[in-house]
Amino acid sequence: MSKIAASEIAFIEHFDSFNSMMTSTQPNWLNQKRADAFTNYRTNGLPTGRRGNESWKYTDVRDISNTAFANSSEDLITSITEKDLLDSSHLNKNWSTLVFINGVYSSSLSTQNPNDGIQITNIKDALGSHGQIIERHLGKYIAPDDDPFVLLNTAFINDGAFIYIPKGIASQDPIHVIYFSTSETDPTISHPRTLIVTEEFSETTLIESYVGTPKAKYFTNNVTEIVIGEESRVDHYRLLLDNPDSFHIGTTVVHQEKASTFSSTSLQKGAALGRHNLTSTLAAPQSTCNLNGLYMTTGSQHIDNYINIEHIEPHTTSRLYYKGILDGSSRAIFGGTVTVQRGAMKTDAQQKDKNLLLSREAEVDSKPALFIYADDVICGHGATAGHMDDNSVFYMQSRGIDLLTARRMLIKAFASEIIEEVKIDSLREYLEDLFVSFEDELTLLQASSI
Amino acid sequence: MTNPNNPNVISRQSKIDDQEYKWGFTIDVDSDVAPKGLNEDIVRLISEKKSEPPWMLEWRLRAFRLWEKMRDEEPEWANVEYPSIDYQDIIYYASPLTKDNDRPKSLDEVDPEMLQAFEKLGIPLNEREALAGVAVDAVMDSSSVTTTFKEKLEELGIIFCSFSEAIQNHPELIKKYLGTVVPYSDNFFATLNSAVFSDGSFAYIPPGVRCPMELMTYFRINEADSGQFERTLIIADKGSYVSYLEGCTAPIRKKSQLHAAVVELVALDDAEIKYSTLQNWYPGDKDGQGGVYNFVTKRGKAQGINSKISWTQVETGSAITWKYPSVILQGDNSSGEFYSVALVNNHQQADTGTKMTHIGKNTRSTIIAKGISAGKAENTYRGLVKIMPSAEGAKNFTQCDSLLIGDQCGAHTVPYIEVKNPTAQIEHEATTSKVSDDQLFYCMQRGVSAEESNYMIINGFCRDIFKELPFEFAVEAGNLLRVSLEGTVG
Structure with a gap:
């Protein structure tokens, strides 16, 4: 390497200071996990190479790697008020709401109305009370574990939302997690981590909002892990409403047990460069996932959805339906892959991607792929693109x-x-x-x- | 058995006599064989054997020098697995010897062994008995054996001959079009082919001429350890039409053989080229031993306005297929079609599909691809539909269906859609399933055996493609399908 990207130098500096700060406060297993992740990250760095880079074929992250992100100051974080939240996101006072500013938990802006033993808190605090559950699940379902952004997130795990639904509990109101980002002169970076664990026969609705102050320059690199227990249901809404100057790389990993249901709606309107990696693993029979999405792009936005559905066991069902509306000189990418593993008979998988192109300069690249290793299946996909x-x-x-x-x-x-x-x-x-x-x-x- | 004259009539008999790859015999003819290995001397030797003009040798050497630089860049992105190829362990030139070491002037001079061989393959080289309306160029290993009906075609101004002859007799056409569709720098295997290509077919249809018969090239690998690197160039001048057929077989060899061909088609204003392939290279045995590696670059350029290029392929052979017959839709109102049946059984692997690049206004493309996987085989459809900003009002329709037979095989669909013009209309659809139990039950409760029922259903699945084939080919394709499916129903 002749030239080291600006971001790379900053990451290395950050990690050293961050690591020495965390070693004393975080448990050993987590320190080890973070250190390993950073070592693995260093092997390849950010996916800026163009040749043979299939998973980043249509998305160039050089804008991210050429930016030296700075840590955000304490004052900047405490300067955010409820009005800033109201201006940028949906707020409902009756819901339990967890607010994170640049990845740091804000107890003053959050509301917690836990009932029936449901845990709605931040990971930092939960490490003490629910350390074992976190240790058992954190980072366990991310495979293959070589995505540089996921590794980076793991290396910098500090805080994020932790939600635990015990056996047989249905949470009444939705749980809202707001990741709010802001910056002063230097662009900032945050690596929020979300972990949701639901036990058998439970039900919950989760909303994740990614927002920020207008004109702020920042990069949010989040990872959300959702573990759904037997016969349980999770409704998930993900709103990408970051300001149009920001970078957003998000990864959501879902692990589904027997007869569980995961419904997700992903709405993407924000970010200059936005990417969402969504992987749903149907790891046990009769599990179902329904993934809906709508991306709306204007100006010179670039939105990339990279979705993987893994059918591992027989009798699993998946539905994927994404739609895009593109204006200006924006570009949207849809990459949806359904994999049916050997032996996953009676799989029923359908995926659809429809695009409406409203301007001359807009561009859409769609790649709906099927990889099927079992014969008794019904699988199909469709993709369309056209103007009004x-x-x-x-x-x-x-x-x-x-x-x-x-x-x-x-x-x-x-x-x-x-x-x-x-x-x-x-x-x-x-x-x-x-x-x-x-x-x-x-x-x-x-x-x-x- | 199918009535050979009509593949759609099926009697209630399910016993099949031929269990093996029946084209697997070797022919005992003397050959002029170059030493194994690839270096600049071999490239010079091939050129010299063909008594090529200096500009042709220059072109080959340019390609060879580039290939040397590319050596570590053998493509790996395809969904296929094979042990790495030792390019120094291949014979790059093998040519059947004739009596006076010259290309036979007439059929009487052709080695009777070879005539018999092609007879055995069902390829009519004998003009008197030939099926009316097919002119054949037969290519064995590195050389064209004979071309039939030449004079009749010449009367119309149609040039149909081997590539080597074209270099001698029509250098102006070769110079003008060679490498314009698939440049020598295109990809690893195309570059290799450009350096060492031996023979192939050349066809030129003059303006306004509708070729009165199908043109056909029959490719045969015979020599052991040899690779086949042929090159085909077809030019349809303004307002002309040609239908071109291609068939291929190889003997049973324990070791895998490499076939890296390049096909270039050029259609000028209002011209139409219909290109049909029946690919039946030796697929390897039941345990995946041997078989041909079919790494082919095929591309057509619909250069003129209102031009049309249509690819139809039935792929049943080869241990590994890696092939994407493509169309560059450059002329306004031009259209491209791709119809494909790819059947893999035992340990075969296929990664095949098409690329449609829309450049001109109101260009249209249709892709119908049917994949059938059985045994332990892997079948991948990989396609690209690209709409450039200039392709106002472009339209594409794609349908990819896959059928799985047995629980050890795989069927994969990887389409890429890139749209840079909002007035384009793109539709893509794909399905994957097995032969439906209901359909099977319906057939069997009427007394049709399981195997026959399967064949009927699969034949029906492929009908959309078979009906695009010229008649003789459609019959052949139906039979091929039957043989390739043998043993897939327990």
């Missing part, structure tokens, strides 16, 4: 609806298939409002576009 259908617009115009309204209705109809599936009323209304503000930005819906 002129016939539909004409049909509406011929019935007296003006052009802009017709376009607006068609774009909304395209998105509503995903938004309408949101079960929480207040969240759905929030997302509908958010969608209206997105539509307002679209060039095709400006009066000047006629």
Whole structure:
């Protein structure tokens, strides 16, 4: 290597100081895990190579590796108020809400209404009370464990949300985790880690929001691990609403036990460069996952969804449905892979990716792949890309609806298939409002576009 | 058994006589064989044997020097596994010897052993008995043996001959088009081919001519330890039409043999090329011993407006197939088609598909790919549909279906879709399943045996592709399918 990327130098400096700080406070097993992760990370560094780099084929992370991120100061973190949160995200006072500013837990902004033995807290505190559960699950389901961003996150584990649902408990209200990022002059970085463990016969709804102060320059590199016990259900909503100057690389790993159900809705509107790696492992019979997603990009945004569904045992079902609306010179990438392992008979897997291209410069790259090693299966995928259908617009115009309204209705109809599936009323209304503000930005819906 | 004249009529008899790869015999002809290994001298030797002009040798050497630099870059991204190839352990030139060491002037001069061999393969080299309407160029190892119906085609101005002859007789056409679709620097195997290609077919259809018969090349590997590196170039001038067929077989050898061919098609304004392949190289035995490595670069350029290129392939042979017949849709309103059946059994591996690159306005492409996996085989469809910013109003429809027979095989679908123009319309669909129990039950309760029922259902699954093939080929394809499926139902 002739030239070491700016980020690399910063990471090495950070790790040394961070590590010496943590060794005394964190348990030995975690110190070891972090040290190993950093060593592994150092072997390859960030995935900036272009040749043969299949999993990062369409996403160039050199903008990230060329930035020297700084640690955020104490003052910066405490300067965030409830108003900042309200401006950027959905807040519901009745829900348990965990707020993290640049990855650091803010007890003053968080509300905890735990009941029935449900644990809703931050990992740092939970290491004392629930150390064994964390040790048993943390980092256990990430395979293959060679993603540089995951390794980096593990090396810098400091805090994040920890949620534990005991056997037979259904949490009434959703649990909301807000990762808020901000910066002063230097761009900041945070590595939040989320761990959710649910025992048998339980039910829970989780919302993860990624937000930040407008104009701030930051990089959020998060990892979320969800372990779903037998006959349990987790509804997961992930809102990527970071500001359009930020970087976001997120990894969600889901491990499903027998007859469990995982439903996820991923809504992506923010970040200059956003990537979500979602892996769902159907590790036991009768488990099901439903993954929905909507990405809405404008300007020069770049959003990449990299999804893996692993069918390991027989009688498992998966549904994947992602939709994209692209405007400006933005670019969206969809990479969805369904793998059916040998012996996973009676697998039923369907995946779909539909894209609506609204501008000349927008680009979409879609790669829906199937890898199937068992014969008694029903698997399929479909992908489409196209612009707004002129016939539909004409049909509406011929019935007296003006052009802009017709376009607006068609774009909304395209998105509503995903938004309408949101079960929480207040969240759905929030997302509908958010969608209206997105539509307002679209060039095709400006009066000047006629 | 299938009625050989009509693959769709099936009698209720399920016993199959031929259990083995019946094209696996070797032919005893004397050959002129170059020493094993690859170096600059071998490239010079091949060129010299073919008495090529200096510019051709220059081109080969350029490719060879580039290949030497690429040596460590043998592609690994395909979903196939094989022991690394020792490129110094291959014979790069083997040519059947004729009496006076010259290419036979007429059929009478062709070694009768060889005539018999092609007869045995079912390839009519004898013009009198030939099926009406097929002109054949037969290629064994590194040399073209004979080309039939040459004179009849010449009357229309159609040039159909071996590649070596074309270099001698039509250098201006070769110079103009060689490497314009697949440049010598294209990829590892194309570069290797450019350095050592031995023979192949050349066809030129003049403006406004509709070729009255199918043109066919039959490729045969015969020599042990030899690789086959042929090169085909077809040019359809303005407003012309040609249908071209390609068939291939190889003897049973314990050791794997390398086949790295390059095919280039050029269609000018309003021209149409229909290219059909029946690939039946030796697939290796039941334990995966031997078999041909088929690493082929095939690409067509729909250069003119309203031009059309259509690829139809039935892939049943080869131990490993690595092939993506592609179309560059450059002319406005041009269209590209890809119809494929890829069947793998035992330990075969196939990574095949297509690339459609839309450049011109209103370009259209259709991809229908059917994959069948049985035994311990792995079958991958890999395709790219790329819409460039200039391809206003481009359309693509892709359908990939996979069928799995048995629980030890794999079927994979990896499509890439890249859209840089919003007016494009792209649709992609894929399904994977096994032969449905309901369909099997329906057939069997009417007294059709399990094996026959399976064959019927699979034949139906492939119908969309078979109907694109010229008639004789469709019959052959049905039979091939039957032989390749043998033993897949317990």
